[in-house]
Amino acid sequence: MKGLALARSYYESFGKEMLEKSFPDELSRIAVGLVGEGSECSGFDDTLSQDHDFEPGFCLWISRQDYEKFGFPLERAYAKLPKEFMGFSRSRLAPAGSRRHGVLIQQDFYTRFLGQPTPPDSLVGWLYTPSFALFAATNGEVWRDDMGSFTAVRDVLKRGYPLDVRKKKLAAHTLSMTQAGLYNYPRLLKRGERGAAQLAVFTFVKHAISAIYLLNNAYEPFYKWAYRGMRSLPLLSEWEDTLSGLCELDNSEKNAKSKMEIIELLCDTLSEVLVKEQYSDAPTISLADHAYTVYNSIKDNALRKMHILEGIDT
Numbered sequence: 001m002k003g004l005a006l007a008r009s010y011y012e013s014f015g016k017e018m019l020e021k022s023f024p025d026e027l028s029r030i031a032v033g034l035v036g037e038g039s040e041c042s043g044f045d046d047t048l049s050q051d052h053d054f055e056p057g058f059c060l061w062i063s064r065q066d067y068e069k070f071g072f073p074l075e076r077a078y079a080k081l082p083k084e085f086m087g088f089s090r091s092r093l094a095p096a097g098s099r100r101h102g103v104l105i106q107q108d109f110y111t112r113f114l115g116q117p118t119p120p121d122s123l124v125g126w127l128y129t130p131s132f133a134l135f136a137a138t139n140g141e142v143w144r145d146d147m148g149s150f151t152a153v154r155d156v157l158k159r160g161y162p163l164d165v166r167k168k169k170l171a172a173h174t175l176s177m178t179q180a181g182l183y184n185y186p187r188l189l190k191r192g193e194r195g196a197a198q199l200a201v202f203t204f205v206k207h208a209i210s211a212i213y214l215l216n217n218a219y220e221p222f223y224k225w226a227y228r229g230m231r232s233l234p235l236l237s238e239w240e241d242t243l244s245g246l247c248e249l250d251n252s253e254k255n256a257k258s259k260m261e262i263i264e265l266l267c268d269t270l271s272e273v274l275v276k277e278q279y280s281d282a283p284t285i286s287l288a289d290h291a292y293t294v295y296n297s298i299k300d301n302a303l304r305k306m307h308i309l310e311g312i313d314t
Helices: 003-022 047-051 064-079 106-114 123-128 131-138 149-157 163-190 194-215 223-230 237-248 253-276 287-296 301-305
Strands: 031-034 059-062 102-105 141-144
Touching: 003 031, 003 064, 003 141, 031 149, 059 064, 059 106, 064 102, 064 106, 102 106, 106 131, 106 149, 123 163, 123 301, 131 149, 141 149, 163 194, 163 253, 163 287, 163 301, 194 223, 194 237, 194 253, 223 237, 237 253, 253 287
Parallel strands: 059 102
Antiparallel strands: 031 059, 031 141
């Protein structure tokens, strides 16, 4: 059973009744759902995921002020819910609640991912907020939020990066693809640096994946789920097998030649996509030229004055 469905069923079976009976006056101030870290929040979980941090549980988000008023009795009520459900056992909670489930202070929950309790308040703030953190803050489901305060933050985040930030990151990742794949990879092979050449391929693939998420206006999850998350994206999700193959093949002479041809084809294709999606109008097939065209189209002066690679991990 998928973790998100398990959590929802557990809430519907026990949590909802507990809240309605024991906290009728406070219920409108409690947001309920499952969001955050853990593959189950993203729907990426499988049977292997059940060997750690997998349990019937859900989140109860309240404000810091409300936590002072009724947070402790709410903690106790949650802790008393059944310890077994549908063949799964709940983890033991710490006195102040679990990190992923149980009673969570809304401001602290968002601060853990965003560095503040509200969405980034500047383009630079958006630029430096990690994509995997934004992904974790917007995945999962919210089943109840009468006040709407938890969902209000979430809704802003779910719109994706502001356009200028998306362009800034897209320019950086596409330029990094050309540096790693078209320039460094063949030169390293000529030097006999096969290990470093493979790192260049991995770097090319890493930046290609990031570019795909940006083109889909989607946040990239933690690296181990990057391929998995690509499968549901409408644009360029078909690249998954090709990018995976680049990483899996060794650098024998035959494979190196094939990999170089694939890298060149992917760069040319991405150039065409940047034009089609109206990120660039450069009259060339060169991905590097398109990267600078995207960068130069940024309207915000502060972002445009930064180095083109600033704001990403290179």
